[in-house]
Amino acid sequence: MYSLKSNQSIFSSSTIALAISSVLYASSASAANELVTTETPETEKMEVIVVNADFSNISLDKMPSSVTVIDAQQIEDEGAQHFEDILNGIANFNWSGGSSRPKYFQIRGVGEQEQYQGAPNSSVGFIVDDIDLSGLGMVSSMYDMQQVEVLRGPQGTQYGANALAGLIYLKSNDPTDTFEHGLEASLGDDDLQSFAGFSSGPITDSGKLLYRVSLEKHNQNGFRNNTYLGRDDTNKRDEFTARAKLRWYATDDLQADLTLLHANYDNGYDVWTLDNNGFDTLTDQPGVDNQKTTGAGLKFTYTGAENFVLTSLTSFAQTDHEHAYDGDWANPEYWEGKTCNEYDEDWNVIGSEPCVYDYIWDKEGQRKTVSQEFRFSSTQASKLFNDTTEWLVGVYALNLREDNDLYSEYNTWPDEVLQSEYEATNYAIFGQLDSQLGNDYLLSTGIRFERRDSEYSDSNGDYFKPSESMWGGHIALSKTINTDHNAYVKVARGYKAGGFNMTLPPELSDKKEFDTETLYNYEFGIKSSWLNGNVDSNFALFYMDRQDQQVAASIQDPVNPQRFLLFTENAGSSSNYGAELDANWYATENIQVYGSLGWLETEYGEYTYNDKYGNPVDLSGRELAHSPNFTYSLGMTYFADSGWFVNVNANGKSDFYYSDSNESKSEPYTLVNARVGYETQTWSAYIWGRNVLDEKYGVRGFYFGNEPDLDWADKQYIRYGDPRQVGITFDYKFM
Template sequence: MFTKNSTGLSHTPIALAVIAALSSPIVMAKTADVEQVTPEYEKMEVIVVNADFSNISLDKMPSSVTVIDAQQLEDEGSQHFEDVLNSIANFNWSGGSSRPKYFQIRGVGEQEQYQGAPNSSVGFVVDDIDLSGLGMVSSMYDMQQVEVLRGPQGTQYGANALAGLIYLKSNDPTDTFEHGVKVSVGDDDLRTFSGFSSGPLNDSGKLLYRVSVEQHNQNGYRDNLYLNSDDTNQRDELSARAKLRWYATDDLQIDLTLLHANFDNGYDAWTLDNNSSNTLTDQPGIDAQETTGAGLKFIYTGAKGFDLTSLTSIAQTDHHHAYDGDWANPDYWASKECTEYDDDYNVTGSEPCVYDYTWDKEGDRQTLTQEFRLSSKDAGRIFAGSTDWLVGVYMMNLNEDNDLYSEYNTWPDEVLKSSYEATNYAVFAQLDSQLGHDYLLSTGLRFERRDSEYRDSNNDNFDPSENMWGGHIALSKAINNNHNAYARIARGYKAGGFNMTLPTELANKKEFDTEILYNYEIGIKSTWLDGQIDSTLAIFFMDREDQQVSASLQDPDNPQRFILFTENAGSSQNYGAELDAKWYLTENIEFYGSVGWLETEYGQYEYSDKYGSVVDLSGRELAHSPQFTYSAGMTYVADSGWFANINASGKSDFYYSDSNESTSDAYTIYNARLGYETATWSAYLWGRNLFDKEYGVRGFYFGNEPDLDWADKQYIRYGDPRQLGITLDYKFM
């Protein structure tokens, strides 16, 4: 876990490897060309941000970034990205799926996507394969680090990163053999089996491989009392990765990445009485996703003045989401009395309720991306050797076919087959200039063209095309060896779009405009106490123009049906701050934590509810935007091998939706992991949500009970309850 160095502090093995890599001339040229002064301390760890094209170190990157490295993932026993995300300041997710796939950064992001064309505010990339909007297939096994970049990434990632970017980087092949297996068991019938193997494929050491596989199963914390089943909300998740690295010549490195994930999960999470344990559905839902992807990267370093990177990725995803919309069963509804009305809506009596509703959507998505980048070397710097440069071109083609079918009391309700294709072309450039006196100016610009085509069985046809641009300008200053300050302005964009299957009274909402976001940010990245404490602080202000708002209306004449659409609100502003810190108290004890503060509000925005009444949200907080997010943890590793980690995370309350006033409760959850570690094997006892806190991750406020005359009511989906388990881990060379 921790190893002693000459300063009496400690390094993780991964940190040592990264420090060695950063000592190379190529990487040192990319960080900063300030005068090299031997510090009085040795940094605890240097982390490279892989999502940034310059591979800059975290402490020099002029923007707000959280990196959770392999050591923290291992210390906390993280199995899925869901176990990690509460550690990230000003980050939230919407629990409308079996695993997180809809994210919000600084209050910006989607809460769901039941229909329409894919259009994400938060990018999601796994080993350079773009899975934006498909975030649920994100196992943490054999993961090198998780990176979350806050604010628009308009220069390097464009339209899919208006709010920011999530980048998952798995471990690379090694030039020596290493292998491992891991087994976890726990309550809720949890069983997780994992293994990896890495090493050279030939004697020359120029062809390396790494493969990892994980199968995760558990029942899903729900007992279906009607079906007498405990696994209708199950998680059945297979994740596999394979990497090949070929040093084809001294100047050419070729990386091939393959991934396959098959998440065949149930979705039985909602109840009429907000019971977090027992459900009553007769047709439990499905939340399945099967993704197969590949990435091919060429890095050529043979040119005198620049390096060339070519990155190709493809991904095929089949996804299936279905749910029992009445959240009960025929016997339950037959035991209830529903009011009878005549044609003039006069009460005529009552009779046993009949209510049966199911919703089912299957989708097929293919994406293809190609990017070429040229980045300068020492000999290629411009403006008297003061400026590094990077230029690139990008193309993405996305195709998605969807088949939606819902049924109300045995009759088809919504039936929609749709086909969507979008092609994006972009050019981008970035300059990083040394201005003297340890000032570094970074400027970037991206132009992007998007052409799209939508067709569906209801004869909605759209062919929107648009030109967009984004970029950034950032000035950083190395104040001294301990502090690096920066100021940054970034412009991001999210493509406009269209709404389908709208009633006549909403015909003026068929299309909506591009959203623009300006992010103003200042920050400082510091070390304290001779390198024992690392901290990053960012303060930001975000100005959103033509904010895209997802709205929903329950049809009063057909209460089982919702009208879903996106429209533009007026401008809105978000502001706040993030603080991340690590404190290596001794060679055996490490503390770490984060705090996020977020203030959000709508600009001018009004909408009509299902009865036609105008609701004014102007000045109200945005949905899924808690004012405070926080986390803290401690890891202790004894010289004898005993290990302990305790961590906690929480959020203040937040609105569940943009279409109503229902809110969550504030919560804090606690986790712990105790064990014994040797050089080859480890054993741990662990617990998550130790005090069995009941906390909401998604909420609705609408009418779903005919015996109550469809009166609006609060419904909540809760997060995972307490779970205890044991993990055995064995590694060998």
């Protein structure tokens, strides 16, 4: 009989709770990698996920942190192909649809909505198998994925400047000591074609050298119909992902893990329409959204010393990316049929003429990151304070370089032309103590000191060379109330480096630079098991105090309306508070129900900015952008003894502001997905549907003037998410 419980297709207290006190040891690239899955004795019939960042094998339900872990079974149950397919089910999590795939994220209302110029400075860390892709989150295929982890709140001890809001970590499956292979194929509407496969096993007879390789090729048209060009693929998704892992047991005391990643996303970008129809576009020069990433991670773990365990992690990533769009969202014939006013030097209307409007925007970038980390952690023989306290110390260095080439053209004339070079080097030392205080109390304290030196120059003459020292950390106290309940309180301090604004006109010279942002997170949580383990829940309350909040602002140039002035400034302070709940219920051996609920309140402190006409706009007390008050999800999986199965899940959000620079808002929405099929030990076949009710929902919005025939009057424009899609998948696994 198939048992949902034994396959752990749930959000459970043993699979969701992840402690900041453990994973905050090092850079997120290394700490998140330490999440592994092991099985408890057979009589328990349960998998237990433990955290090995502190090498103490503490189970996740004991850890003081608000974390969602989505395991391989749920990814399979929901038929997810990409991170985009599961992210809406994560409490207090949102994303900004300014790219072909999600790459700008918000956790608890903190994060970016876009990045149009080159000086990367993310609020949400994004790691794929120890490779740091923060701000480049597009390449996130779910094929052969072991689990997805979303850590909420600042990760000041473990990761530092790039995880002010939290961390997303994607961990693919590891090599196996026995041979296993698989193939998968999917077909669906929107001309979907997806083919994937993996192979894993030993390379040597001794079993000391293991491998795993997975490949996926995904193609579809992208749900847009360009009526001007007569094409339905101008918003295409042409995505290739390859992963390879080698594990070498060099000696009894030394293990080496090599991870390789190559992803080539050659996607289109044609999503904006003047009439807000959203799916019938008119562009003559459709945009692109490409990303080619090659990365590697090399990890050594040495356990041969009596008083410490040494972990070394080296990582490298090189990314070529391009984002381009047709800025007038139409074509010459469209505009020639419109009439535009003529003005004198005092802006008095003196006549009219046929409109001429043609605008393209294109940015190419090359980013390279190299990092090295060494960690020393305690053994049983070197615990402190009468063997009650485990310790960890480490050092970390990161070098990031990004070159950008920006070109835009307005009515055949160059508009914005900018070549820039950026480099940042971070050095950090960090440490953590985890102390057993008796009576089932655990005290975790951690601190990180980080130095950041950066340099920027561009072809317009801007030059910046800021340096700063920052620190973060946490203190958490957890208590095992009984075998079914664990509670914790935590205070964490996170930080995000300051920076600068390039290509600003003289009237905005006072906004050339902005300061470091600091975030204090206060959290209480309880992780529980009910009804003899058939119900698991994870609940957290939090309050976030943001000081010197960094706000991304934009102003449309009233003289050159095709151009926007983009800058970041400090907004004083803001506060976010709310709660998260993840729950799972094994109703029977064959039925599992799971869900999540997020409640979020956000508010600016004192913040006023000037609009494009110089008029002050006061946002004090207003909610932050991309911060819905409620996020929710509910799912059910039924697996019959005969092999038939069905999964139905729904997720949604309340309305939210699209931007910090205007008052335009989304509509609330709920998306329903379904999957039904048949499974054996070796193969499965199923029909699936995403957004089966064909809900029309916004994922990004702008409020500005983009129509010269309307005198560039401000108007709300919306980019919509994917409509209904139905497909069929066949999966085959063999030894």
